[in-house]
Amino acid sequence: MSDIQRLKDIACQIRRDILRMVTMAKSGHPGGSLSSTDVVTVLYFNKMQHDPKNWNRSGKDADMFFLSCGHESPLLYSALARSGYFPVSELATFRKIGSRLQGHPATDTNLPGVFEASGSLGQGLSVAVGAALGKKLNGDFHKVYCLVGDGESQEGQIWEAAQFASHHKVDNLIAFTDWNGQQIDGTTEEVIGPDHLDQRWKAFGWNVVIAEDGNNMEDILSAIKLAEELQAVEPKPVMVMLKTVMGKGVDFMEGTCKWHGKAPKPEECEAALKQIPETLGDF
Amino acid sequence: MTKYTNTGNKDTRSGFGEGLLAIGRECKDVVALAADLKGSVKMDAFAKEFPERFFQAGIAEANMINVAAGLSLNGKIPFVGTFAAFAAGRVYDQVRMAVAYSETNVKIAASHAGITLGEDGATHQILEDIGLMRMLPGMSVVVPCDFNQTKNATIAAAKWNGPVYLRFGRPSVPNFTGENEVFEIGKAYRLNDGKDVTILACGHLVWEALLAAEELEKEGITADVINVATIKPLDYDTILNSIKKTGCVVTAEEHFIFGGMGEMIAGLLASHFPAPLEFVAIADKFGQSGTPSELMKAYGLDAEHIVAAARRAVSRK
Known part of the structure; x- marks a missing residue:
């Protein structure tokens, strides 16, 4: 089996996990989680050097991933x-009382793999920048990755982080924008345009790579490869803009803001699961 | 009355600057971040000696707090320095999320706190920061009383495992604690023994409390004076033992009554040992421009007001 096929199979299972977790919890955010599934799959199952069994929060001698858009917690947990x-099996406890899988990622439940709480938007990129700086100070050559939402990028702090990372030449950081064009109240253009996100990142001194299909494994992998090549020659952070589809993989959830923060009913979940093969076994 | 000598007025922010430099020399994991107030907050010496461990964040405090949180994950001990109005008020959600809730080892150096920031006026005179910070689970709140203690508290904050809000100020105030006194976070320091009233003070109002105790002694009222240098975690035993002895209390702080140290003591008394309490703090109104000493007088924070409050407390026993 090719590595691409392996990644596609994992992404299928993660999408099933997201839908089932949110349905069982009767709450959560399926739309963005499904649109970002493919890049997170590539990071955890192809790109990142990490040791899940021996994780510790310092991220020492490992790559680190920060989910700035914390509402995509089902994706991270899966x-x-x-x-x-x-x-x-712990995925079944998502959003239930006493669970380590809080509605938004938390550190006080000691869930392995979560470096920092996120959910109040616009903050995770700054933490990732700090972690990347820390790695540089420690002479640790591992990378820091961060996923940011396009709606989230309306927060001013994102641009404070952009400016800081550029000024301090944080060149061990690769960030991703889930550029699906949707947020709770509508399309990003309707809510507060203009978007021009790729141009904004360039203006802030970052290198920008665009993945024309941000839900396609080959496109994501080649965009990251290009980001790494740019970083090898120029000391700059890189933003990978992923042109994705909100709710990707479920026909009635695709391309709409309707499913941003709404759980499907059991029968809707069943209809959704019929469209996504079970590849690794449901939890 | 125990005698304390003012060895010369000095600003507490410079105490922070010296403490940061000292702990920076001792511990290579200490790093510092500023938001375009490196000079005002006295981080220049650290930045000059350790340029690779100093990060200028520009006028962008929110990002600075979270970058510090990220640095702390890697074992760094970050100090973020800015005015208290920005360190607590402007970035409350960042401190709540990235520092307190995420339990990161970030030290918030909050300078120019309170009304004695002076001429800049109410926009910059934060008087609610103790309240904001003490409400956050896991956050330690430290308010040292003079230059020497601010230096020593800075060193203690670096060695403390967990987030610390370290509050100090702009003006020069009496410097009377020992140069090399070891500062313990969580400890209240009793400075004078008395039997009639307990005066609990923090920050530079501790000196005013000592002046007040001297004045009260002339009237035959003797005061326990306690420096509540750590608001949280509060040294319950030292404070309660004193009030059980004296039977009444005055709290003195450069803060609103709402949310301040005095209200914390009121809560302690209500649940453990009901006793008369008089607040020396600012009522429900913003500050204004003026010199620090003018404002201390106008807003009722000086020794004279502590004396009056002590008389009232004693009369209510």
């Missing part, structure tokens, strides 16, 4: 569980 950070 990727972590499927990587072996904790038992897959």
Whole structure:
């Protein structure tokens, strides 16, 4: 089996996990989680050097991933569980009282793989920048990755982080924008345009790579490869703009803001699961 | 009355600057970040000696707090320095999320706190920061009383495992604690023994409390004076033991009554040992421009007001 096929199979299972977790919890954010599934799969199952069984929060001698858009927690939890950070069966506790899988990622439950709480938007990129700086100070040559939402990029702090990372030449950081064009109240253009996100990142001194299909494994892999090549010759952070589809993989969830923060009913979940093959076994 | 000598007025922010430099020399994991107030907050010496461990964040405090949180994950001990109005008020959600809730080892150096920031006026005179910070689970709140203690508290904050909000100020105030006194976070320091009233003070109002105790002694009222240098975690035993002895208390702080140290003591008394309490703090109104000493007088924070409050407390026993 090719590595691409292996990644596609994992992404299928993660999408099933997301839908089932959110349905069982009767709450959560399926739309963005499904649109970012492919890049997070590539990171955890192809790019990142990490040791799920021996994780510690310092991220020492390992790559680190920060989910700035913390509402995509079901995606993060599934990727972590499927990587072996904790038992897959624990996904069933998502958003339930006493669970380590809080509505938004938390550190006080000691869930392996979570470096920092996120959910109040616009903050995770700054933490990732700090972690990347820390790695440089420590002479640790591992990378820091961060996923940011396009709606989230309306937060001013994102641009404070952009400016800081550029000024301090944080060149061990590769960030991704889930550029699906949707947020709770509508399309990003309707809510507060203009978007021009790629141009904004360039203006802030970052190198920018665009993945024309941000839900396609080959496109994501080649975009990251290009980001690494740019970083090898120029001391700059890189933003990979992923042109994705909100709700990707479920026909009635695709391309709409309707499913940003809404759980499907059991029968809707069943209809959705019929469109995504079970590849690794449901939790 | 125990005698304390003012060895010369000095600003507490410079105490922070000296403490940061000292702990920076001792511990290579100490790093510092500023938001375009490196000079005002006295981080220049550290930045000059350790340029590779100093990060200028520009006028962008929110990002600075979270970058510090990220640095702390790698074992760094970051100090972020800015005015208290920005360190607590402007970035409350960042401190809540990335520092307190995420339990990161970030030290918030909050300078120019309170009304004695002076001429810049109410926009910059934060008087609610103790309240904001003490409400956050896991956050330690430290308010040292003079230059020497601010230096020693800075060193203690670096060695403390967990987030610390370290509050100090702009003006020169009496410097009377020992140069090399070891500062313990979580400890209240009793400076004078008395039997009639307990005066609990923090920050530079500790000196005012000592002046007040001297004045009260002339009237035959003797005061326990306690420096509540750590608001959280509060040294319950030292404070309660004193109030059980004296039977009444005055709290003195450069803060709003709402949310301040005094309200914390009121809560302690209500649940453990009901006793008369008089607040020396600012009522429900913003500050204004003026010199620090003018404002201390106008807003009722000086020794004279502590004396009056002590008389009232004693009369209510």
